[in-house]
Amino acid sequence: xxxxxxxxxxxxxxxRLLSKYFYQEVARNEDLKKLYPENLEPxxxxxxxxxxxxxxxxxxxSDQRGHPPLRMRHAKWKIDADMxxxxxxxxxxxxxxxxxxPKVSKAMMxxxxxxxxxxxxxx
Ligand code: HEM
Numbered sequence: 001x002x003x004x005x006x007x008x009x010x011x012x013x014x015x016r017l018l019s020k021y022f023y024q025e026v027a028r029n030e031d032l033k034k035l036y037p038e039n040l041e042p043x044x045x046x047x048x049x050x051x052x053x054x055x056x057x058x059x060x061x062s063d064q065r066g067h068p069p070l071r072m073r074h075a076k077w078k079i080d081a082d083m084x085x086x087x088x089x090x091x092x093x094x095x096x097x098x099x100x101x102p103k104v105s106k107a108m109m110x111x112x113x114x115x116x117x118x119x120x121x122x123x
Contacts, residue, residue: 010055018051019051023040050070055108079119079120079121
């Protein structure tokens with residue numbers, strides 16, 4: 001069924017786990033970590049709700065956090081290609097740990113590559 005979303009295919013629990021694994025990697029990466037607040041839990045929750053929505057699930061993220069574009073929400077951090085690489089590597093490690101169907105992880109990775117490139121705001 002081509003109308004099935006990633007959310008339909010992997011479910012909420014896996015999207016929660018992906019966010020958790022991602023922030024475990026952030027905590028291990030000094031360059032990335034310095035951008036984030038000490039307590040990573042709210043950020044983890046926001047990423048979870050955002051991805052739930054992006055991948056076809058409930059729109060709780062927009063209801064709670066409003067509608068500014070994601071790129072605008074990142075304007076206060078200097079995000080260059082190196083920082084993009086740190087973010088992408090953390091997400092790659094997280095995605096590997098998730099053990100989903102390779103077709104699904106490929107679709108997710110395609111989305112993350114585009115989104116992360118789009119977040120670059122500094123040469
Ligand atoms: C928030 C960094 C890319 C989704 C944040 C925060 C930082 C950050 C420092 C603030 C966390 C907090 O204080 O709560 C970066 C860097 C990126 C990047 C360095 C490099 C490319 C992305 C991408 C996505 C994403 C590709 C989604 C696919 C989010 C979301 C939030 C967030 C949903 C929470 C925004 C809110 O509702 O307040 N990011 N990010 N980020 N990021 Fe990123």
